[in-house]
Amino acid sequence: MSKxxxxxxxxxxxxxxxxLAEYLLELGYEVHGIIxxxxxxxxxxxxxxxxxxxxxxxxxxxxxESYPSIFNIICEIKPDECYxxxxxxxxxxxFEDEFSTFNININGxxxxxxxxxxxxxxxxFYFAASSEMxxxxxxxxxxxxxxxxxxxxxxxxxxxxxxLTRNYREAYNSFAVSGILFNxxxxxxxFEFVTRKITSSAAKIKLGLADKLFLGNLDAKxxxxxxxxxxxxxxxxLNTSSPEDYVIGTGETHSVREFVELAFSEMDLDYRKxxxxxxxxxxxxxxxxxxxxxxxxKKELGWDYKVTFQExxxxxxxxxxxxxxxxx
Ligand code: G4F
Numbered sequence: 001m002s003k004x005x006x007x008x009x010x011x012x013x014x015x016x017x018x019x020l021a022e023y024l025l026e027l028g029y030e031v032h033g034i035i036x037x038x039x040x041x042x043x044x045x046x047x048x049x050x051x052x053x054x055x056x057x058x059x060x061x062x063x064x065e066s067y068p069s070i071f072n073i074i075c076e077i078k079p080d081e082c083y084x085x086x087x088x089x090x091x092x093x094x095f096e097d098e099f100s101t102f103n104i105n106i107n108g109x110x111x112x113x114x115x116x117x118x119x120x121x122x123x124x125f126y127f128a129a130s131s132e133m134x135x136x137x138x139x140x141x142x143x144x145x146x147x148x149x150x151x152x153x154x155x156x157x158x159x160x161x162x163x164l165t166r167n168y169r170e171a172y173n174s175f176a177v178s179g180i181l182f183n184x185x186x187x188x189x190x191f192e193f194v195t196r197k198i199t200s201s202a203a204k205i206k207l208g209l210a211d212k213l214f215l216g217n218l219d220a221k222x223x224x225x226x227x228x229x230x231x232x233x234x235x236x237x238l239n240t241s242s243p244e245d246y247v248i249g250t251g252e253t254h255s256v257r258e259f260v261e262l263a264f265s266e267m268d269l270d271y272r273k274x275x276x277x278x279x280x281x282x283x284x285x286x287x288x289x290x291x292x293x294x295x296x297x298k299k300e301l302g303w304d305y306k307v308t309f310q311e312x313x314x315x316x317x318x319x320x321x322x323x324x325x326x327x328x
Contacts, residue, residue, distance in 0.1 A: 004030040008079035010064065010112070011086030012057070013039055015188040016128070018049035020083060020231040025056055027235070032077050034086070037061045049188050064108030067115070074115040074123075081238050083126045084112050087157075090192055091132060094154035095284055105157035106164070113168045113176065121174065124238040127165040129178035130158045131223070131249065131290045141223075141293035144180065144247050151285040166245070175243045182223040182249030182292045184230045185312060187319035194256055195224065195316060198263050203320035205274055206267040207328060213274055216281030218257040221289045223249040226307040226315075236301050246301060249292025254309055262310065263317045 007024050011017040012033030024031050039046040040061065050057065060076070062069040064086055074082075087105045088094060094101040109127060116123045134142045135151035150156045161178075168174040189196040194215070204210035225248075233248055264271035297303035 004028060005081065006030045006032065006077060006079045007081045007083065008032045008034070008073075008077055009083045009085060010034045010108075011084075011128075012059070013047050013050055014085060014089075015049065015186055015190070015227050016184070016231050017083075017085050018188060019186070019228045020085070020234060021050060021057060022053055023231055024235065025053055030058070031056070032058045032060060032079065034062045034064075034073060035059050036063065064104055064111065067111045070108075070111040071115045071119070074112070074119050078120040079123050081124045081126070081235075082112065082116060083128075083234055084109060085128045087128065088154070090190075091152045091154045092192070092283060094152050094157070098153040101153050102157050102160075105154070106160045109161040110164055113164055113174065117168060117172050117174055121172070124243075125165065125168070125174060125176040126234050126238055127161055127176065127178045129162045129165075129180045129245070130155070131180060131182040131247075131292065132287060133159045133162060133180065134290060135287050137289070140289060141251065141291040142247065143293040144245055144296055151287050152283070155287075162245075169243050175238070177237050177243045178245040179234055179237055180245060180247045181230055182225065182247075182290055184225045184227040185316065186227040187316050188227065189316070195259060196320075198260050199313070199316040200320045200324070201274075202263045202267045202269060202317055203324050205269060206321060207324050209324060209328060211274065212276055213260075214276050214278040214281065215256065215260070216278065216283070217286055218260065218277070219255055219288075220286060221253045221255045221291070223251070223253050223291045224259070224309060224312060225250045225305060226312050229305055229307060233297065233301060233303055240301070244300065246297045246303075247292050247294055248297055248303065249294055250305055250309070251292055251294055252309060253289060253291035259313060262313045266314050266317045267321065
């Protein structure tokens with residue numbers, strides 16, 4: 001019998017990490033994850049996404065801010081594949097605390113790359129890059145060669161992680177790649193992101209548990225896909241013959257306003273009666289329009305995305321409605 005492949009996921013308790021863990025378990029991998037020690041003390045809040053598969057995972061307490069911590073974990077596991085998804089990923093917060101965003105997102109990526117290079121150079125490395133790197137993009141849609149113009153500390157940190165990943169590939173021959181993923185959502189999305197904020201509020205308003213939703217810029221446009229589908233392509237990227245970076249998205253863009261309108265109308269509500277604009281929720285610098293050109297991923301990875309914008313919004317709002325109805 002062939003040996004099980006070992007995968008290590010950072011950010012395993014998050015939206016993408018939890019879907020990826022499930023997917024890799026289904027494929028027969030031995031799945032390891034790095035979690036913060038505080039997560040163990042607060043499992044109900046921090047580990048709910050992996051609750052159903054937790055007994056099949058091998059979890060390690062560690063801190064991305066600490067090289068010795070990362071070094072010890074890599075030394076113990078010696079994974080075949082490493083999926084680096086953990087980050088301070090909330091763009092708004094990155095303006096409030098640039099320094100910890102840089103520390104976790106840049107140093108954390110660097111520590112992993114360095115530990116892998118020194119301890120298990122055959123391990124393939126996936127970096128969760130982001131369409132936020134395009135920022136004020138010079139071209140629409142955005143592709144792998146579109147120039148980066150990040151508009152937030154978060155975006156800057158992801159450009160640094162992207163450059164580190166590419167440099168390890170070029171300088172040390174590491175199989176290190178970046179997935180430049182556009183926004184991806186699901187019922188497992190954190191409540192601070194606009195999609196989940198909208199769907200949870202629409203559901204609560206419908207159930208009489210809330211009466212208002214405060215939002216910022218409704219005119220920003222994003223390319224929103226489904227996280228459950230996006231994690232599968234991460235694995236494909238690590239199982240090709242040569243390491244390459246890819247843009248992943250749907251190729252469609254929609255405004256925040258369209259998202260709100262659809263989510264509320266699915267609950268038979270007119271969003272204009274409930275949504276109020278709060279100027280404090282606008283960002284110091286905004287990314288106005290993102291939309292992916294996935295020609296390269298389609299051609300080389302067979303990227304074939306099928307979930308529509310409508311299906312995504314409806315799945316999220318229905319899931320929130322069912323949840324709040326049950327736990328009210
Ligand atoms: O949901 P968001 O906070 O996501 P954002 O900033 O696009 O970033 C997400 O996608 C990136 C991929 O491009 C990831 F790298 C990143 O980690 C994260 O997952 O905001 C989306 C848009 C923004 O234009 C924001 O200004 O929604 C607008 N918005 C309007 N009102 C709001 C709100 N965003 C939030 N979070 N909350 C609001 O009340």
